[in-house]
Amino acid sequence: MKKSKTKIKILAAARKLFNEQGFSQVTIRMIAMELNMSAGNLNYHYKTREEILEALYFEMVEMFDTRVKDLGNTPITFATIQADMLSSLRQMLDYRFIWTDLYNLLRINEKMKHHFEQVYQDRYKGYEFLFDYLQQKEWMAPFDSKKEKHLLIERMIALSNTSLYNSFIYDNEIDEQELLELCHQLMYMFHPYLTPLGKSEFNKEKRQY
Template structure:
């Protein structure tokens, strides 16, 4: 049976996604759950506590993926699949990514983790770029900061694609997520070797017809 805390988080996430974090009150969450505000406050004293719990629920999967990077082999197809998985996870918690700046200001613990996770994602991207270079799929970078700037662009796109989606009211479905994953993967194309381009074209043949 689902625990009360889990029910609260699931319903809160649904309401936050639908209406935005700032538009949802503890009372609204309690009404949706058919419980009193006092009963809800027993589990989460304020709305910010729910935000914090949802954030760490969301990033547990991201953190695990970063922590296990060194245990995986990578092809461009695997990279794309990982991107799609991350993007879908972001959609499941879209309220956070569409109001990222404001929500990070509300909770110091969340902001501290996010800043650390951001640097970990940069480092993870650099690890991936180095792996693909050693595998012969990427050319050697020509100047010291070239790979750093590419990693930062990839992480920045990963942080903001969902905000842009909501800004321009695009419909999110599997096809759209696939397109956004391809957009992110395409950042690698100018750095691919002939072997890498061959693998890329095999993965995305429609782009070359």
Template structure:
């Protein structure tokens, strides 16, 4: 049986995903659970405490999922699986991306942690791009900071794809993960060599 704190987080996540941050208060969560707000405050003093707990719960889930991808040898299959892992987890916690700017403005702890993760991801992608170039799967850079900017485009797509799906579709579904997963993964395709494009096509077809 789940503890009250776990039920609060589950209920909050469901409400945040369905209604958005603006419409969910501690009272909303307490009413949904049919408990007093005092009982809720015993576990979480502020709504921001719940948001932080959900954020680090999401990060933990991603870390566990990513660990399963480290054994993959094909770089394109690895890239596709990482993208799918991230997008699947963000779908489950989609309010973070739908209310991304607001959360980053209001919560310094989450913003600070996110900025550190962004730096780590940029380094990881830089290593990946260098490896692809070294093995003849990706061409050399032509423009200054070309691959640094490629990573930035991938990051922007990754952070805001759910907002695009929400705006253009009446409802976000798990099918959106495959649709936007292909869009995201294709960002690298124009930079690949002929050999790289063949390997990419074979690998991506197995994932999305």
């Protein structure tokens, strides 16, 4: 359903405040004041702060879904893998209040939690597809066991989920360079599994990063 202009403005203001101060520190009244709107008027559109949280979560999801659909027409190379990771991290940064308090927020919203569990499965399958593709190209060596592949995928997903949280905790400046460094961390998690041919291709394309 298409959102009204007022709802779009409310969500934009809420996202700004949540990103700056954290979800738990921002009230409906503070969002209304940011918009020079009465709390009663805002409550007409969103009755609770949790409703705004849910709307912002699925707004972010819609952006991720659009990006994933566009990937279908993109050839897989190490450069495009990193470009996709960087695009994903930029979108996460736009909604960083979710990722810096992810597991607490999932606990308070069952609909978000259920959806995120499905997203995890989709991301897991995405990594499986990527590794299978790299192995078919003989750029990646076969895993010694399913457990080894499983643990690598789990580590990569965990790093993606918590990278912005870590930056927040240590008060690091999250800019384009920081996001690029996070991409490199993810890329180098599977680098040891590359074949000599894969490492040669990786190093050749790395100059494009």
